[in-house]
Amino acid sequence: MTLRKNEIWAQYQKEIADNHYYFARSCIRQNIFPAAENLYLQILKDILGKDIFDDPMQTTCTGIAYHSGLIPMETIMTVVARQFALMSEAGYENFVASCVTSFGIYVEMLETWKHFPETEQNTRESLRRATGKTFRIPKNLVHASDVIYKFRKEIAAKAKYKLVNANTGKPLKVVDHIGCHYAKIFPSYGIGGAEYTYVLAGLIDEWGGEQVDYPERRHCCGFGFRQYLLKSNRGYSVANSKKKFDSMLPFKPDLIVANCPGCTFFLDRWQYVIAEKEGITYGENGYGIPVLTYEELAGLILGYIPWNIGLQTHQVAVEPLLEKLGIEYDPEQKYKGIDGEDIGRPSLPDVLKCF
Amino acid sequence: MSALFKVLEKDVRFIEGLKGCIDCGVCTSVCPAAAVSDYDPRMIVDIVQKRDESELEELLKGDAIWRCGECLSCKTRCPRGNTPCYIIQALRGLSIETGFFIESEQGRKQLAIKRTVGEHILKYGYCVYIDEVDLEMYPEQGPVWDWLRKNRTSMMKRLSTSYKENRSGTLRNTAQESLDDLKKIFDETGGTQRFEKIEKYSSAKAKELGVDFKEGKDDYFRYTYNE
Numbered sequence: 285m286t287l288r289k290n291e292i293w294a295q296y297q298k299e300i301a302d303n304h305y306y307f308a309r310s311c312i313r314q315n316i317f318p319a320a321e322n323l324y325l326q327i328l329k330d331i332l333g334k335d336i337f338d339d340p341m342q343t344t345c346t347g348i349a350y351h352s353g354l355i356p357m358e359t360i361m362t363v364v365a366r367q368f369a370l371m372s373e374a375g376y377e378n379f380v381a382s383c384v385t386s387f388g389i390y391v392e393m394l395e396t397w398k399h400f401p402e403t404e405q406n407t408r409e410s411l412r413r414a415t416g417k418t419f420r421i422p423k424n425l426v427h428a429s430d431v432i433y434k435f436r437k438e439i440a441a442k443a444k445y446k447l448v449n450a451n452t453g454k455p456l457k458v459v460d461h462i463g464c465h466y467a468k469i470f471p472s473y474g475i476g477g478a479e480y481t482y483v484l485a486g487l488i489d490e491w492g493g494e495q496v497d498y499p500e501r502r503h504c505c506g507f508g509f510r511q512y513l514l515k516s517n518r519g520y521s522v523a524n525s526k527k528k529f530d531s532m533l534p535f536k537p538d539l540i541v542a543n544c545p546g547c548t549f550f551l552d553r554w555q556y557v558i559a560e561k562e563g564i565t566y567g568e569n570g571y572g573i574p575v576l577t578y579e580e581l582a583g584l585i586l587g588y589i590p591w592n593i594g595l596q597t598h599q600v601a602v603e604p605l606l607e608k609l610g611i612e613y614d615p616e617q618k619y620k621g622i623d624g625e626d627i628g629r630p631s632l633p634d635v636l637k638c639f
Numbered sequence: 640m641s642a643l644f645k646v647l648e649k650d651v652r653f654i655e656g657l658k659g660c661i662d663c664g665v666c667t668s669v670c671p672a673a674a675v676s677d678y679d680p681r682m683i684v685d686i687v688q689k690r691d692e693s694e695l696e697e698l699l700k701g702d703a704i705w706r707c708g709e710c711l712s713c714k715t716r717c718p719r720g721n722t723p724c725y726i727i728q729a730l731r732g733l734s735i736e737t738g739f740f741i742e743s744e745q746g747r748k749q750l751a752i753k754r755t756v757g758e759h760i761l762k763y764g765y766c767v768y769i770d771e772v773d774l775e776m777y778p779e780q781g782p783v784w785d786w787l788r789k790n791r792t793s794m795m796k797r798l799s800t801s802y803k804e805n806r807s808g809t810l811r812n813t814a815q816e817s818l819d820d821l822k823k824i825f826d827e828t829g830g831t832q833r834f835e836k837i838e839k840y841s842s843a844k845a846k847e848l849g850v851d852f853k854e855g856k857d858d859y860f861r862y863t864y865n866e
Binding site: 309311312314315316318319321322338339340341342343344346347348349351352353354355356357358359361362363366388396399400403410411413414415417464465468469471478479503504506507508509510511513514515516517518519520522523524527553554556557592594596597598599619620621622623625627628629630631632633638 | 650651652654655671672674675676705706708709710711712714715728731732735748749751752753755756757760764765766767768769772776777779780781782783784785786787790793794795796797798799800802805806807808809810811813814816817818820821823824825826827828829830833837863864865866
């Protein structure tokens with residue numbers, strides 16, 4: 285039987301190590317959704333019984349600066365080499381990047397070293413002169429969402445909830461948004477390649493939801509690195525996110541799930557901005573479409589308390605989704621501090637409905 | 640070959656990015672920057688492919704090379720294996736090295752990137768850090784962020800982070816040894832010199848424009864960041 289191009293890519297799988305991971309944190313994620321990475325580590329350690337090392341010595345990969353045209357390639361290459369050196373020193377071989385920009389950077393450096401071997405040699409010498417360190421190439425390099433994909437069936441087996449509307453019994457309609465640098469640069473490093481990417485769609489299928497296939501599914505969220513970082517240039521970012529929201533609106537999605545820290549942030553916050561500036565809301569009854577990371581979604585179906593995994597740090601209210609999933613929650617606990625103390629609550633936007 | 644092209648030809652991103660453009664325009668059709676402005680990556684590839692030194696110099700002094708968002712959608716789509724974004728990356732580096740970046744409004748904005756993300760890397764070990772992200776600079780962060788930020792001492796504990804602590808975990812302090820390593824890498828590989836060039840050329844431009852130039856969020860920073 286001859287397979288069509290989409291069928292070939294849809295079945296395309298990459299190697300994802302089974303255990304013993306070295307975890308590299310994300311700059312954006314730990315600030316904007318500060319509970320997400322701890323939740324990821326908890327799911328791997330406590331639910332899946334895996335060994336994953338969170339190294340206090342690691343740093344940024346500098347990818348945001350690099351993609352903003354700020355630093356030389358030799359600099360980021362050597363910073364990446366230091367991260368690999370830390371992995372080697374810690375006795376690990378399987379590198380897991382929490383950030384999609386970082387994942388793209390790590391892959392790009394490995395591919396550059398393959399195609400231009402002198403750059404690897406120069407990097408080794410630069411790293412040794414600067415830090416005295418040396419490194420081994422990772423045996424396995426994946427994005428954090430790849431590991432959740434690999435163990436999606438195990439997570440489903442332990443889940444308390446399915447991506448099904450508890451009131452109607454119908455599957456929830458879920459938009460998957462894949463960060464551009466996950467597979468657009470090097471399609472063979474992404475599950476399903478660049479066009480038929482399956483890393484999040486596989487979670488939706490396995491956990492009972494229904495994929496939303498809309499025209500701008502593969503369009504960029506609009507980060508644009510320097511285009512967002514500069515206040516003067518942010519029209520680029522919000523305009524591209526709006527292009528996606530307008531395109532998905534007719535399909536009435538219940539949820540957006542993303543695997544890139546920047547994308548999760550922009551798809552959440554630009555809904556707030558579009559509501560306040562244009563009076564447009566994309567969810568039901570004046571709410572937005574909730575935007576979750578893949579581990580937040582896994583955490584919800586596994587039964588974690590929404591406010592313990594940081595869902596109150598999203599600007600778009602998640603309560604409409606919790607109610608569809610049939611998850612009970614205590615609204616009084618949402619904005620409490622560490623000891624249950626009253627620390628006030630965020631002011632309400634004028635247009636976007638929030639709790 | 641001309642002086643500027645000689646430098647470009649040594650950049651692996653230029654070598655890898657330009658295989659041979661057939662002017663089909665697919666890169667422009669998928670480009671998010673082209674979707675929201677008159678930016679046209681096809682034209683940039685066309686110019687560098689012609690190897691015309693004066694046109695290249697104009698490119699390095701212009702706004703166009705700074706419009707790209709580096710999403711790299713163009714790499715996936717080009718039927719001939721070109722990567723316009725890689726060419727842009729090489730051009731941006733050359734524009735800073737030659738000082739041409741201060742000749743364009745968009746190029747001048749590199750000073751604001753250097754003084755935010757660039758300095759955060761060497762100060763915090765990360766490109767982004769909650770203490771630096773306020774609503775004045777990032778109003779789209781919205782009321783939830785404002786609330787989180789004001790209550791971060793309590794909330795970061797509730798969310799099990801290591802904010803301001805010397806251990807592993809989310810938002811932990813980066814060890815001084817790691818910050819020192821970053822600085823030494825920047826010194827060794829041209830990152831520090833790149834920062835110094837951005838400051839030096841920007842200082843000259845600020846003087847020419849009559850805008851106050853010191854450090855941090857001075858008038859020239861605000862001009863490049865906001866306008």
